Amino acid sequence: MLVIPSIDIMQGKTVRLIGGKPEGVVEYAEDPVSAAVRWEREGAPYLHVVDLDGAFRGRPVNHAVYGEIARAVRVPIEVGGGLRSVSDIEKALDLGCWRAVISTAAFSKEGFLKEVRGRFGDRVVVSVDAGGIEGKVKVSGWRATGRMNVEEAVRELKALGFSEFIFQDVFTDGTLGGPRFKLIENVCALGLSVIIAGGVSCLEDIAALKTLADSVRGIRHLKIKNQRDESILSFPPKGTDEVLGESASEEGAIKRRSRADTLTPGRPGGSLKGVIVGRALYDGRIRLRDALMLGG
Known part of the structure; x- marks a missing residue:
């Protein structure tokens, strides 16, 4: 399971929003380019960059910043926020971005998804932002409903040949309240590869998501226990545990790892490919290297 750092940009600065609301902004001293270089150095597989000004204004605003990020690092970057036309996407890709993330235009402009899929293929990924399976997707910086x-x-994504999408939980984004695992399981069951975002606050969340990812695929998996020796898995295995090691991080955030000789059957549908993490990294609650180790 991939662990992907997020870099959210507002007025050229690195920020995080709580619940996607501009009045709930948390600003960080580290500038976006420096953050990108740090995450690359710590092993990020790629970077998820969001132009928040663009998302709220409906057009790209911080393209100079993410263009600079693309020049500063070698790992791929994906960028979203205000990309609502073919020319917006073309500009982002021309600046060196690996792929463009679209959302509002995908669900508000008739025929747009088909057009960009035909023109750009896998260099465009769709972010489905919502609070539940039956809830309407959010658009226009989450201020309107699609x-x-x-x-x-x-x-619709499946019909057009998309193989994966991003699912952003609008209720947990930036809250550090933990992912909603049952919702994520239901999203995975829809039949495409999923990268989820929202709520991750600690290494235990990463461990539980990895277990969910493994159980969706149907493989033998680790049983993770916290410092109180309580199982934190959504899918606890049965059988006798064999202790594998003490402490998955220097801080001792995870006390013990143990393996059960059991197979969790795979669930029909898609897979949990990765998780986007933002505030927990910047607040120092998670070290990226520890998260990458747990993600496998």
């Missing part, structure tokens, strides 16, 4: 619910949106 025409489809999540299930309908994913059905």
Whole structure:
């Protein structure tokens, strides 16, 4: 399971929003380019960059910043926020971005998804932002509601040949309240590869998501226990545990790892490919290298 750092940009600065609301902004001293270089140095597989000004204004604003990021690092970067036309996407890709993330235009402009899929292929990925499977997708910087619910949106993506999408939980984004695992399981069951975002606050969340990712694929998996020796897995295995080692991080955030000789059957549908992490990294709650180790 991939662990992908997020770099959210507002007025050229590195920020995080709580619940996607501009009045709930948390600003960080580290500038976006420096953050990108740090995450690359710590092993990020790629970077998720969001132009928040663009998302709220409906057009790219911080393209100079993410262009600079693309020149500063060698790992791929994906960028979203205000990309609502073919020319917006072309400019982002021309600046050196690996792929463009679209959301509002995908669910508010008739025929746009088909057009960009035909023109750009896998260099465009769709972010489905919502609070539940049956809830309507959020658009226009989450200030408006689109025409489809999540299930309908994913059905359209599948019909057009998309193999993966991003699912952003609008209720947990930036809150450090933990992911909603049952919702993520339901999203995975829709039949495409999923990268989820929202709520991750600690290494235990990463461990539980990895277990969910493994159980969706149907493989033998680790049983993770916290410092109180309580299982934190959504899918606890049965059988006798064999202790594998003490402490998955220097801080001792995870006390013990143990393996159960059991196979969790795979669930039909898609897979949990990765998780986007933002505030927990910047607040120092998670070290990226520890998260990457747990993600496998």
